[in-house]
Amino acid sequence: MPKAILYDSTLCIGCRACEGGCAERWGLPYNDKIAAEETISAHKLTTVETHGDKFSRRLCMNCAQPACASVCPVGALQKTALGPVVYDASKCMGCRYCMQACPFQVPTYEWSSRLPKMRKCDMCYERQSAGKVTACAEACPVGATKNGDRDALVAEARQRLAEKPDQYYQKIYGISEVGGTSVLYISAVPFEQIGLRTNVPQEPLPETTWRVLELVPDVVSTGSVLLGGIWWITNRRAEVAKKEGRRR
Amino acid sequence: MTRKFPKITVWRVIFAAIMLSGLYATYLRVFYGLGGSTNLSDKFPWGLWIGFDVMCGVGLAAGGFTLVAIVHIFRIERYKPVLRPAILTAFLGYVLVVVGLLYDLGRPDRLWHPLVMWNPRSVMFEVAWCVTLYTTVLFLEFLPVVFEKFGWHKPLEWIHRISVPLMILGVLLSTLHQSSLGSLFLIVPEKLYPLWYTPILPLLFYISSIAVGLAMTIFESWHSSRAFGRALELPLLASMGRVLAVVLSVYLWIRFLDMSHRHVFGLLALNRVETWLFALEIALMLVPALLLYQARVRLRPGALYACAVMVVFGFIANRLNVGTTGLEAGSGTHYIPRWSEVAVTLSIVAAGFAIFRAIAQYFPIFEAHSLEQAPAEMEETEADAVAVG
Numbered sequence: 070m071p072k073a074i075l076y077d078s079t080l081c082i083g084c085r086a087c088e089g090g091c092a093e094r095w096g097l098p099y100n101d102k103i104a105a106e107e108t109i110s111a112h113k114l115t116t117v118e119t120h121g122d123k124f125s126r127r128l129c130m131n132c133a134q135p136a137c138a139s140v141c142p143v144g145a146l147q148k149t150a151l152g153p154v155v156y157d158a159s160k161c162m163g164c165r166y167c168m169q170a171c172p173f174q175v176p177t178y179e180w181s182s183r184l185p186k187m188r189k190c191d192m193c194y195e196r197q198s199a200g201k202v203t204a205c206a207e208a209c210p211v212g213a214t215k216n217g218d219r220d221a222l223v224a225e226a227r228q229r230l231a232e233k234p235d236q237y238y239q240k241i242y243g244i245s246e247v248g249g250t251s252v253l254y255i256s257a258v259p260f261e262q263i264g265l266r267t268n269v270p271q272e273p274l275p276e277t278t279w280r281v282l283e284l285v286p287d288v289v290s291t292g293s294v295l296l297g298g299i300w301w302i303t304n305r306r307a308e309v310a311k312k313e314g315r316r317r
Numbered sequence: 318m319t320r321k322f323p324k325i326t327v328w329r330v331i332f333a334a335i336m337l338s339g340l341y342a343t344y345l346r347v348f349y350g351l352g353g354s355t356n357l358s359d360k361f362p363w364g365l366w367i368g369f370d371v372m373c374g375v376g377l378a379a380g381g382f383t384l385v386a387i388v389h390i391f392r393i394e395r396y397k398p399v400l401r402p403a404i405l406t407a408f409l410g411y412v413l414v415v416v417g418l419l420y421d422l423g424r425p426d427r428l429w430h431p432l433v434m435w436n437p438r439s440v441m442f443e444v445a446w447c448v449t450l451y452t453t454v455l456f457l458e459f460l461p462v463v464f465e466k467f468g469w470h471k472p473l474e475w476i477h478r479i480s481v482p483l484m485i486l487g488v489l490l491s492t493l494h495q496s497s498l499g500s501l502f503l504i505v506p507e508k509l510y511p512l513w514y515t516p517i518l519p520l521l522f523y524i525s526s527i528a529v530g531l532a533m534t535i536f537e538s539w540h541s542s543r544a545f546g547r548a549l550e551l552p553l554l555a556s557m558g559r560v561l562a563v564v565l566s567v568y569l570w571i572r573f574l575d576m577s578h579r580h581v582f583g584l585l586a587l588n589r590v591e592t593w594l595f596a597l598e599i600a601l602m603l604v605p606a607l608l609l610y611q612a613r614v615r616l617r618p619g620a621l622y623a624c625a626v627m628v629v630f631g632f633i634a635n636r637l638n639v640g641t642t643g644l645e646a647g648s649g650t651h652y653i654p655r656w657s658e659v660a661v662t663l664s665i666v667a668a669g670f671a672i673f674r675a676i677a678q679y680f681p682i683f684e685a686h687s688l689e690q691a692p693a694e695m696e697e698t699e700a701d702a703v704a705v706g
C-alpha cells in the first residue's frame with residue numbers, strides 16, 4: 070500500500086514546524102536564519118513558501134515513476150514499494166543527472182563539500198517503514214500536512230473539495246502530474262499561483278528515454294549484421310581486385 | 318613538458334598561461350569543491366564541463382569512427398592517409414573527455430561505479446559503458462602505430478587478425494553513444510527550449526557527429542600539414558568536403574522537417590536570446606553546406622578549412638545550446654561559467670593539441686600510406702564541379 074503526503078494549502082498557517090521537524094530528523098541545523106530561506110537546499114530539504122497570504126510547501130514529490138531514479142547511472146536512487154524514493158549515498162558518483170532530470174528541481178547538492186552528496190527528502194522512509202508518520206506530518210499542528218495511505222488521502226482530498234467547493238480550486242495536484250506523485254496538493258487558488266509547476270507532462274518522464282533505450286538491442290544486432298555484411302561484400306571485391314592476398 | 322629549454326614564442330606563452338590558469342583552477346576544484354570552482358547551482362547542475370568538455374569532446378572525436386567505417390568497412394581506401402590522425406584524435410578526445418569528467422563529477426573517485434553498479438534504464442549508464450568500451454577499442458586501433466614504430470611484428474599480426482570485429486564494434490559503440498548524448502536530454506521536455514527539444518534528438522546528435530567528425534579531419538589535416546610541413550592531401554580533403562556538404566544537408570533538412578512537424582517556427586519571431594543562438598548555430602551549418610557544394614571552395618585549401626571551422630563551431634554552438642543555454646529559461650536561472658571553469662576547459666583543449674603534436678612527431682601517424690592511392694583519384698574530384706545545382 071503506497072504512502073503519500075497530503076498538503077492542504079488552505080489549512081496551512083505558515084508556522085514552519087514541518088521544517089523544524091524535518092531538520093531534526095535529518096540532523097541538520099535549524100535556526101531563524103535558515104527558517105527565513107524559502108528555497109530547498111542541501112541543508113534544508115523542505116521549505117514553506119509564502120505566496121501573498123497563501124503558503125505552499127516544497128519537498129520531493131516522491132514520484133510514482135521518478136525521473137531521478139530512472140536516470141541515475143549507478144542506481145543510487147530507488148523507488149520503494151512503500152512510496153518513498155530513497156538514496157544510497159555510497160553509490161552516488163555525483164553526476165547530478167538526477168538534478169537535471171527532476172521536473173520539480175528537487176535534488177540539491179552539497180556544492181561546497183569536498184566529498185559531496187546529493188540531498189533530497191525521502192519521505193521519512195525508515196519512519197514510515199516502522200509504521201510512524203513522517204516528521205513533517207507529526208510536527209504540523211493543524212493537519213495541513215497529513216501522511217497516510219495514498220488512496221485514503223486522495224479520497225479525503227476529493228471529499229474536502231466536494232464539501233467546500235467555493236473554498237477550493239477543484240483539482241488535486243499530484244494525481245496525474247508526471248504520472249502521479251506521492252505528495253498531493255490542494256489549494257484555494259490555481260496551482261501556479263502557489264508556485265507549483267503546471268507545465269510538467271502528465272505522463273511518466275522515464276518513458277521519454279526508455280523509448281530510445283529500448284531500441285539499443287535492435288540497433289546493435291541490425292548494425293552488426295549490416296556492417297559485417299557490407300565489409301564482407303567490399304572485402305570480397307577488394308580481394309578480387311588486387312590478388313596479392315596481403316591487405317593493409 | 319621536460320624538453321630542453323624551448324624557444325619562447327607567442328603561442329608558447331599563451332599555452333603556458335592557459336596551463337597555469339588551469340592549474341590554479343584545478344587547485345580550487347580540489348580544495349573548494351564544485352562550489353568554489355564553478356557557477357553551478359541546484360537549479361543549474363550542468364555547465365560548461367558537461368556542455369563542452371563532454372558533449373563537444375565526444376562529438377569532435379567522431380572522426381575516428383566515421384573514417385574507420387569509410388576506410389575499413391566501406392573500403393574506400395583512398396581515405397587511408399587521414400585515418401590514423403583521425404583515430405589518434407578520437408583516442409585523445411575520449412581520454413580528455415574522461416579528464417573533463419574527473420573535474421565535473423562530484424565524486425571523481427567513483428568514476429568506475431557505473432561499471433559495477435548497473436541501471437540499464439539510465440541513458441548515462443549506457444553512455445558510460447559505451448565510452449569505456451570505445452576508448453578501449455580506439456586504444457587497440459591505435460596500437461598498430463606503436464607496434465610499427467618499434468617493429469614488433471608478432472603483436473602487429475595478432476591485432477590485425479581481430480581488427481575487423483574490432484572496427485565493427487567501434488562503429489556500433491559510437492553510433493550508440495553519439496546518439497545517446499542526445500537522448501540524455503529527452504527527459505527534460507519542459508526545461509529544454511522547444512527550438513532544441515525534440516524526440517529525435519538522438520538522431521540529430523548522431524548525424525551531426527558524423528558531420529563534425531569529417532570537419533575535424535579536414536581541420537586537423539590542414540593544421541598538421543602546416544605544423545609538419547607536409548603536402549596537403551587536397552583532392553582527398555576536397556572529396557571529403559563533398560561528403561560533408563551532403564551530410565550537413567541531410568542534417569539540416571531533418572531539422573527543418575522536425576521543426577515544421579512540431580510547429581515551432583513561430584518561436585523564431587520572438588526576440589529572445591534563444592532565437593539568436595539558434596540562428597547562429599544554423600547559420601554555422603548552412604553556410605558551409607552551401608559553400609561546399611562549389612568545387613571552387615572545396616579545392617581552395619583556405620576556403621575548405623574555413624568551412625570545416627564553421628562546421629566545428631556550429632556543432633559546438635549546438636551542443637552548448639542543448640546542454641546549457643537552452644536549459645536556462647526552463648530552469649529559471651542564468652548561468653555564466655566562472656573563469657575557473659573556462660580555464661580548465663581551455664587547458665584541456667590546449668593539452669589535447671600539445672599531446673597530439675607530440676605523438677605525431679614521434680609515431681608514424683602521417684607517413685603511412687600517404688602516397689599510395691591519392692594521385693589516381695585526383696581528376697575525379699575536380700571534374701564534376703556542378704554536382705548539385
Ligand code: SF4
Pocket residue numbers: 129130131132135136137138154170171172173174175176189
Ligand atoms: S520529485 Fe524529483 S527528486 Fe523527487 S522523486 Fe520525483 S523526480 Fe525524483
Ligand code: SF4
Pocket residue numbers: 140141142143144145146160161162163164165166167168187
Ligand atoms: S548525482 Fe548521484 S544520485 Fe544523482 S544521478 Fe548522479 S549518481 Fe545518481
Ligand code: SF4
Pocket residue numbers: 080081082083084085086087088117124126208209210211212213214
Ligand atoms: S507545520 Fe503544517 S501548518 Fe506549519 S508550515 Fe508546515 S504544513 Fe504549514
